[in-house]
Amino acid sequence: MKLIMIPAIALTLFSAVFANQRTASEQPVHTGNGFAVLELFTSEGCSSCPPADALLARIQQEAGNKPIYILAYHVDYWNRLGWKDIFSDPRYSKRQYQYSQQLNSQVYTPQLVINGTSSCVGSDEAAVTNAMANALASPAEETLNIKAQLQSGKAALTYNVTGDAGNSRLLVAVVQKHAVSKVTRGENEGRMLSHVQIVRDLRTFDPGAGSAQISLPGDFNTQEWELIGMIQDSGTGVIKAATRVPL
Known part of the structure; x- marks a missing residue:
């Protein structure tokens, strides 16, 4: 685990080894109408992060039709330490710092936030599995439905939200399903x-508007990319609903 103490001027990193006893195949059975949004804050510059990436890859592979939504945010604060992560974005570091305030947690990689309500080390398989079980067993506060039509580099969205969407916002993530990088510097030097x-x-939208438009990367296609929508409370960070967007 790599720990960043606030304020960011003093950057203190700690390393730890986590032994995981359970396998991703021991995923909880989905019996309710809950969902699990797993937001991983990671970086190619962090030697503790590859095990978390591997764990979420197994969860993704074995999730089947369960409402499990994985989002990997590559933070940028590791870039100053020898390797620039091409997937990093300062907006994702800002999102992690917002969670640190809302959850009263520290900032580190790999950190996993579950439904905006709790967090754990992203490579701690037992903690991740238990968090998913709790999330799937908890009823969703709202329902989100989104449809999209592709229109020459953009997606035209239509959506509706049932439930109390006051003080909430609609977030739509543009997600690349898989990528491989060869790291030539930093803590993961020489690793693929x-x-x-x-x-x-x-992107963030008003949940009451009902329609929006989002730009897509030039290499976007429906086999290698997807869109995931979430309704999130602006104050607490709690995610009240989530869904994949059919294209």
Whole structure:
């Protein structure tokens, strides 16, 4: 685990080794109408992050039709330490710092935030599995439905929200399902890293508007990319609903 103490001027890093006893195949059975949004804050410059990436890749592979939504945010504060992560974005570091205030947690990689309500070390398989079980067993506060039509480099969205969407916002993540990078410097020097569910863009909309438009990367296609929508409380950070966007 790599720990960043606030304020960011003093950057203190701690390393730890986590032994995981459970396998990703021991995923909880989905019996309710809950969902699990797993937001991983990671970096190619962090030697503790590849095990978390691998764990989420297994969860993604074995999730099947369960409402499990994985989002990997590559933060940028590791870039100053020898390797610039091409997937990093300062907006994702800002999102992690917002969570640190809302959850009263520290800032570190790999950190996993579950439904905006709790967090754990992203490579701690037992903690991740238990958090998913709790999330799937908790009823969703709202329902989100989104449809999209592709229109020459853009997606035209239509959506509706049922439930109390007051003080909430609609977030739509543009997600690259898989990528591989060869790291030539930093803590992972010489390693070939595999990533899943990489957030390449994150847009915010008014949930009451009913329609919106979002720009897509030039290489976007429906086999290698997807859109994931979320309703999130602006004050608490709690995610009240989530869904994949059919294209």
